[in-house]
Amino acid sequence: MAALIQTAVELGLISSLTVLALYLSYTMLNVCDLSTDGAFTMGAAVGAVVVLAGHPYLSLPAAMLAGMVSGFITAILQTKMGVDSLLAGITVNTAAYSVNIAIMGRSSLLNLNSADTVFSRIGDSLDGSVLDPMSKLILITALILFVMICLVAFLRTRLGLAIRATGDNPDMVRSSSINTVAITVTGLCLSNSLTALSGCLLAQYNKSANIDIGTGMLTIALASLLIGRLFFRNKGVGHGIIGAVIGAIFFRIVYTLALRLNMPAFMLKLVSSVIVILAISGPYFIGKLKEMKEVRDNA
């Protein structure tokens, strides 16, 4: 059981990077980035190719760069080329399928079993020590902590504040003489680089990259984000980021427990969709109920 929970935490931490990406795009920029699945797979594909070439550490920045390119295209489509924001995401997502297969050398599956990954490297260096069984967890935790700290610091810079304000009140950003297009592009590049990093880590963790690795990632991450929001309601940026990571881990642990209670694994995507629907429409219905009650009370 302890091993199962450890695995759940590890997977939760890996997917928390995608949740943080959505925290940037969905919560801050107010853009629902439907290219998330494609960017996630792209990170996995690029990462796997670089790993197979023998450079496990290089795979992380390489995947992030690929995600950045994908985010850049999504952003340019919706800010400069008149494509609706949702449609921009969907088209990039669809296009990414072909691109990803091309990246993986016309194959829909890359096997990393015998390759040197970031996890096998860290495992080797801790070989024989007491920390050995925890090597993956240590690596992932250190990485996520680093990303979280950078993100908190970043969102307090002028650029970070501009990203937050662009989702909050774009008119105000323009009147502060800041180009909202440039801000949206920067934000989406950054968020997609995190999504791709997430995919890259998962591929190495699973020791394989396949074309379906990112399918449903947007919904799963959104569910995690909305769960995380329950922990820290209406708090600052630091809390929001911690909430996003906790949400991702929580989601994964609940999923693991559900599997133990004989929920079939294929139900994951249905469950995550239901969570997203509940988290969004729940407050909506509560608001409606309050409204009805007020009307009745005033009558």
Next chain:
Amino acid sequence: MLELNKISKTFGRGTVNEKKALTDISLKVNKGDFISIIGSNGAGKSTLLNAISGVFKVDSGSIILDGTDITSMSEHKRAAQIGRLFQDPMKGSAPSMSIEDNLYLASGKRGWFAHISAADRREFRERLSMLGMGLEDRMKHPVGLLSGGQRQALTLLMATYNVPKLLLLDEHTAALDPATAEKVLDITRTVIEENGITCLMITHNMQSALELGNRTIMMNDGEIIYDVSGEKRRSTTVEDLLTLFKEKAGEKLSNDRMLLA
């Protein structure tokens, strides 16, 4: 200072909703002018301010600000020199961000990767205390928690943080209760006078149109139909303005929010 040369704008050209919003408007604003703008609903008052601030590009004519042709400059670039307030107090600040975060963005201080420093905070505190609303003790509070009047005062502070060449006020006190409106108007007057800002203000209050500033223009149907300043303006009354409007426009001045007192 600001020169409008025959600017025109038609919305929905070639459709059933075609509307000539501005027709060959020419206006020369001198440095330090404080102009009040009055007119009926749909006269083109807000459209005129939108054209100057660059919300849309005009169909013809040119706009010169302080010797620079800004006719084709984008909205956010013009914003470096033009401050703006709207009737809706929610429009000028980001609600989920704190007062100091909003001020930091408006102040345009330093590079993209700089953080708010202790010195910045001292400066924000000092500027906020000039509003006399106690906002200096709530710098970490989200702006969304402020009242309409407080938000409008904050917006005014943000719009004039770096003294703009031109300030555009679009009925910025219309949505506030009378006492708060008076207070915000007082702050506005002080800020404008202290910094010698050139200002265009749309108002529905005929009395303050004549009392505030040094020049009043009247608009109707996308045109400027009356422009008064100096001695002549001092002797003009609200009744005179109403009679004048009827004479020039051939109809009564009608404005949903019009105040005659």
